[in-house]
Amino acid sequence: MSHPTPPAHPAAHAAARPTRPGASRRAYRDSSAPIAGGVAAGLARHLAVPVLWVRGFFVATAFLGGFGLMLYAGLWVFLPADQHFEVGAPGLESATRTGKRPGRRSRLRDAGPAIALGALFFGVVLGVEGIFGQGVLFWPVVLAVAGIGLLWRQADEAQRERWMDSSGRIDPFRAIFGNGGWAAYARIAAGLGLIVTALIVFAVAAGQATFAMPVLVAGLLGLLGLAIVVGPWALRLVNDLGAERAERVRTQERADMAAHLHDSVLQTLALIQKNANDATTVARLARSQERDLRQWLFEADTTDATTLAGALKEMAADVESQHPVVVDVVTVGDCDLDESLRPLVLAAREAVVNVAKHAGTQRADVYAETTGGAVDVFVRDRGAGFDLGGVAGDRHGVRNSIVDRMARHGGSADVRSAPGEGTEVRLHMPRTGRPESRHEPHPEPRNESHHESHDEETP
C-alpha cells in the first residue's frame, strides 16, 4: 500500500501486518519518519517508548567512544525497513495502484537526513582524529567515510523504491539505482569517487614510508570499501527474499479469495435472473451480495464475532438475510466480545427483529458506542411505533428478550416509542472492570485488528 504512514503504536503495528502462526514480533526501521535511517523511530515503536528517549540514548552513547554511532549503524544494516508489503483492502489497493487515490505527500524529510548525515560524518571524523591523531590517515578517512555515507544512503533509498516497479518484476538495475535520476547516479559516482580518492590519497601520503604496511592497509581498505558498497545491497536482498516469499503466498491467497467472491457474485446474479419477478428476493440477494463485496473491497477487517462491532455486524447481516430490512450498523470504539456483552448483542438482535416484524419499515439504524465504562447500543427505526402503555401486554418480546434480559445481566434497556414516530431501543451495559490485557499474547492472534489498539486509548 502506498499510504506510507504506519501505525505508530506497537499493538496497532503488529495488527497491521497479517500474523503468521509462530511469527515473532520483530523490529523494523520506520522509513516513514527517518532522520538518518529511521532506526530510532523503529526501535521506539518496537520497545513502546518515546522516540526521544531512543534518540537521546544514541546521542548519549555516541560520546562513549562512538558506541552509539556504531550501534546505530549496525542496526541500520540489520533491521529491515518496514511497510514493504502492507496490504489494504483490494478495492483500495487497486484504486491506489491505478492512481485514483491521493498519493503520499512529501514531508519535511529532505533537510533532516542531510543534517543527520552531516552530524554523523563529523562525529566519525572527530572519532578518527581522537583515535589516530591528525596524522596521515585523517583526510583519507574523511573522504572514505563521506563516500561510504553517500553509498549507504543511496542503497537505502534504492531499497525503498525497488518495489515500486509497477510491473511487479524485480529489476536489478532498479535495485541499485532506485528510480534512477541524476541524483542517484551522482550519489553513486560521488561515493565511489570519494572512496577511490581516499585510497589514492592514502597511498600517496604513505608512499615514502615502509612499503609493505601501506599496501596491506590499502588492500584491506579496498576490500572494506567493496564490502561496504555491495554489503547493504546483498544483505537486503536476503532480507527481502523472505518478505517476497510471504508476499507471493499472500497474493495466491488473495487470488483464491477473489475467485471465490467472483463465483459468489456470479451465483447471486444467476439467482437474481431466475427470480427476476420476485422483487423482495431480488432485493435481498442484491443486498447481501453488496454487503459481501463492499466488505471485501473496502474494509480490511472482516466481520468477526469475537469483537462487539463484529458481532453486531454479523447480527445485522443475519437479520437482513432473514427479514426484508436494511440494517445500518455504526460503531464507535470496540472491545472484545466477552460473556457479559453477549446478552447485549442478543437484545439488540431482538430489537432489530422487532423492527423487521412490526415497524413496517425497511430500515433500522444500529449505533453502538463503547467507552471505558460502558457499552451503549441504540436500535432505531422510523416505522409505525406503538404506544408503550397500551400494548404492553402482547409485547412479550420486548419485555422478556430485551428489558428483562438486560436487567438480568446487569444492564438496562429503555424503549422509547410513540405511534407514528418510530421506535428507539436504548441498551446500556456497564463494562465489568476487566483489566486491559492487550500486550499479553492473545489466545486468538488472528483477530488483533484496529479495535485492539483503539481500545487502549480509551481506557
Place this chain on the structure above:
Amino acid sequence: MTQTSPERPVRVVLVDDHAMFRAGVRAELAASGAGVVEVVGEAADADAAIAVVREQQPQVVLLDVHLPGGGGVEVMRRQPSPDALYLALSVSDAAEDVIGTIRGGARGYVTKTITGPELVDAITRVAGGDAVFSPRLAGFVLDAFAGSIDVAAVDEDLDRLTEREREVMRLIARGYAYKEVAKELFISVKTVETHMSSVLRKLQLSSRHELTKWASDRRLL
C-alpha cells in the same frame, strides 16, 4: 425532509470515471431534482474535472473519491473555483477515504447506494453551505475525536468537540435526521448545522498532533 427549493436550480458538475454511473446520476437528478438541481457539466478524471469546474463555476461538485489523476482530493486541492462546494459520492466508505476526503475540503460524503431524492437533498444542503453527515460518517468523526480526546486530555479545548457537538454527532450516528436532532436537543436546525460546520472545521484544520497521530495510527491519512 423539507428543503425550501431555491429560485434557481443548483448548478452541479458531475465527476466520476464511470460513464454509466454519470449517466445514471444525471437521469436520477433529472427525475427527482427537476428544477432544483441542474447538471451543467461532467468529467471523468481529475484534470478534466478541474477544467470543467473552472469553466462552469458550479455551486456543487459531485466528486468521486477514486478518480484517475490523483483522486477527488487532488481536484479540491487545486481549487479550480473559489466558490465551488464539494460533495463526495463514492462506493467506498472506508474510514481512510472518508476522513481523507473531508480533510481535503469536501462538505459532505455520501455513498453510491443513496437514493435520488436523498442525493438531491444532500446537494441542496451542501449548496446552502451545510455539511452533510451520514450516520456512518458521524460514527467515524466520533471515533476520531474519541481517540484523540482521551489521550489529549491535557490539550486545550480548542480542537476538541464540545459536549453539544458530540451529542449532535451521536444522534446523527444513531440515524436521526437533522430535524429530529434539533427536536431531541431542543435547538434549532440552524444550530445543528452550525455544530456540523464547526465539527467539520475542527476535523479539517485541527493540527493538534494528537489527532494526527490518532489518524495516522489507523492509517486514515
